[in-house]
Amino acid sequence: MPTSRASRSYDGRVSPRAVIPRAALSIATVALVIGAISGCTVTPGNPAAGDPDSTGRAPGTAKEAAQQLDALTVAAPGSMRGYSRAKFPHWQSTGANCDVRDSVLKRDGTNVKTSGCNVVGGSWTSVYDGKVIDTPAQVDIDHVVPLANAWRSGASAWSTPQREQFANDLDDPQLVAVSQGSNRAKGDQDPSTWKPPARENWCEYAQDWVAVKSHWKLTVTSAEKAALADMLETC
Numbered sequence: 001m002p003t004s005r006a007s008r009s010y011d012g013r014v015s016p017r018a019v020i021p022r023a024a025l026s027i028a029t030v031a032l033v034i035g036a037i038s039g040c041t042v043t044p045g046n047p048a049a050g051d052p053d054s055t056g057r058a059p060g061t062a063k064e065a066a067q068q069l070d071a072l073t074v075a076a077p078g079s080m081r082g083y084s085r086a087k088f089p090h091w092q093s094t095g096a097n098c099d100v101r102d103s104v105l106k107r108d109g110t111n112v113k114t115s116g117c118n119v120v121g122g123s124w125t126s127v128y129d130g131k132v133i134d135t136p137a138q139v140d141i142d143h144v145v146p147l148a149n150a151w152r153s154g155a156s157a158w159s160t161p162q163r164e165q166f167a168n169d170l171d172d173p174q175l176v177a178v179s180q181g182s183n184r185a186k187g188d189q190d191p192s193t194w195k196p197p198a199r200e201n202w203c204e205y206a207q208d209w210v211a212v213k214s215h216w217k218l219t220v221t222s223a224e225k226a227a228l229a230d231m232l233e234t235c
């Protein structure tokens with residue numbers, strides 16, 4: 001779940017520096033920063049109880065996700081008229097030569113090696129299909145709620161800065177490192193037509209999907225809601 005949902009407004013205008021006070025930076029975060037500067041190997045530590053885990057999620061329950069799901073507005077999908085990925089600018093800078101893609105690769109990988117801000121080595125296990133990838137260029141950073149799906153469920157009415165924040169959202173469980181094959185198979189589909197091949201990850205995927213749609217106040221279709229409810233039953 002998000003690190004600090006209360007710190008950001010739903011208009012999406014938030015400074016990445018404002019999300020976590022400097023005094024609250026964890027040892028693991030400091031290690032990542034040092035690693036990026038020195039070009040060394042970065043291995044995420046184990047999170048403390050109640051803190052976000054290595055994928056940016058915090059402990060939650062299926063019951064809480066089900067309550068969030070029930071509160072979402074059910075609506076038919078909107079028109080794709082006017083949609084383009086260019087209306088969701090990404091990847092946003094996160095300082096120096098770093099960008100959001102670098103940040104997710106560092107967060108989700110193990111034994112990550114960097115050269116400046118560039119991730120040049122490491123290992124990533126795709127949560128969608130369980131594949132292990134050891135080449136950064138072969139890792140896709142997926143939007144859990146696809147940009148086109150967001151457009152159909154409310155983002156078409158947002159400003160470009162709002163859509164940019166959505167596309168670069170490191171606060172919520174919206175970005176995840178996955179295999180290229182699984183990302184392309186998913187496309188812009190919702191859980192009623194595509195689910196991760198790794199069934200053991202359905203619970204987490206449904207919780208993440210619901211958390212993002214809840215935070216950004218996006219709608220769901222009736223079929224999407226039913227599929228998410230079924231997936232939460234696997235928790």
